[in-house]
Amino acid sequence: MSRTDVLVTADWAQENIGRPGIVFVEVDEDTSAYDGGHIEGAVKLDWKKDLQDPLRRDYLDKAAFEALLSAKGISNDDTVVLYGGNNNWFAAYAYWYFKIYGHRSVKLIDGGRKKWELDGRPLSKDVVERPATQYSAGEPDLSIRAFRDEVVAAIGTKNIVDVRSPDEFSGKILAPAHLPQEQSQRAGHVPTAINIPWSKAANEDGTFKSDEELTELYAEQGFDDSKETIAYCRIGERSSHTWFVLQELLGKKNVKNYDGSWVEYGSLVGVPIEK
C-alpha cells in the first residue's frame, strides 16, 4: 500500500471523469454543497441520512449497505473515488466504512471539495442517474473499528490518539467551534491519550501533508510504533481522517477508529476522564 494506491490528485480526478469503472462519490453532512454543484457524474452520499442506521447509533448493517450501494449504481468491481467538504472528514469516514465492508478499490481525492473549489475546477448541477447494481458486501472487518471497552482497556497500554482541537482535548470547548457548545457529555479526554489534531496532518487547502512531514509529526508527538493504536474525535469522522493517514498513507499496523468517540466516551458512567 502506498500513497498513490489510496489517494488521487484533483488533476487525476478531473482527467478521469466519465471513465468506465470509476465512480466519484461526494460525501457530505450538508448535502446542499453537492446540490449546488458537484464533480460531473458524481453520486452523493449523505453522511447522516444514507450512512447512519436510522434508529440505533451505528453504521448500516451489511444488508442495508448492500441496498444503498446497489441503489446508487456502485458495483463491487468499481473504483470508488471519494471526496467531500470539511477537509474530507466525511469522505474519509466513508473510506473507512467502505473498507469495513471490504470494498476492494477505494481512493480519496487529495484536498476534497475545498481544493477543487479553490482551484476553480468545474462543477456540474446535472442530476446523476446510474443503473442499479447488485452489490455484495463482505462481513464487517472489525480489525479497524474500536469499541468502548477496548478504549478503556487501552488506557496506558496503546497509542490513544485524540484528534480533536487542543481546546476540545483540554475540555475548554465541547465540540468543533462551528457548533453550539451545549452538549450533554462531560468535557475532557481519555487518560493517557495524546492530542494530535487531525488538522496537523493537512495543509490549509485540505490536501494531506507529505509522508515525510507526517512521519515526523507523529514521532515528535510521542506516537509509539511498537504499540497498537486507537484514534478518536467527537463522532468518529475526524478520527477517520487520522486513521487514513496512519494506516493508509503511513502504513502503520493495527490502527482502529473508535467511531463512538467522545460523544459516547464522555457519556459513559464511571470511566476515567482527564482534563
Added chain:
Amino acid sequence: MCGAPKQGGALAGVDLTTQTVIQGQVWHDGAPVAGAYVRLLDSTDEFTAEVVTSPEGEFRFFAAPGPWKVRSLAPVGKGERVLEAETGLNETTIVIA
C-alpha cells in the same frame, strides 16, 4: 454533528448568555465573498473549526471567551483578523485585500 450548519441568518435559539458567538462577513473589493473558507484558530494558531461563507459572505463560530484568530481563504486571496471574544455576540469583518 460535525458538519457546519448553514451560515448566517437569525440567532434565534442561540443562548447568548452562555454561548460565545464569533460571527461576521468576508469582504473583497467592496462586496461580500460567498463560498469563502473561514477557519478559527486558537491562541497557539491551531485549527479549531472551519466553515464556508453563506451567499451573503457570512460565517459563525461558537467558541469560548479569549483570544482567537479568524482567517479566510478564497480563490480571490487570504485575509485574517485577531479578536478577543467575550461571552455573547462578537462581530468582526475579514477583508481580503
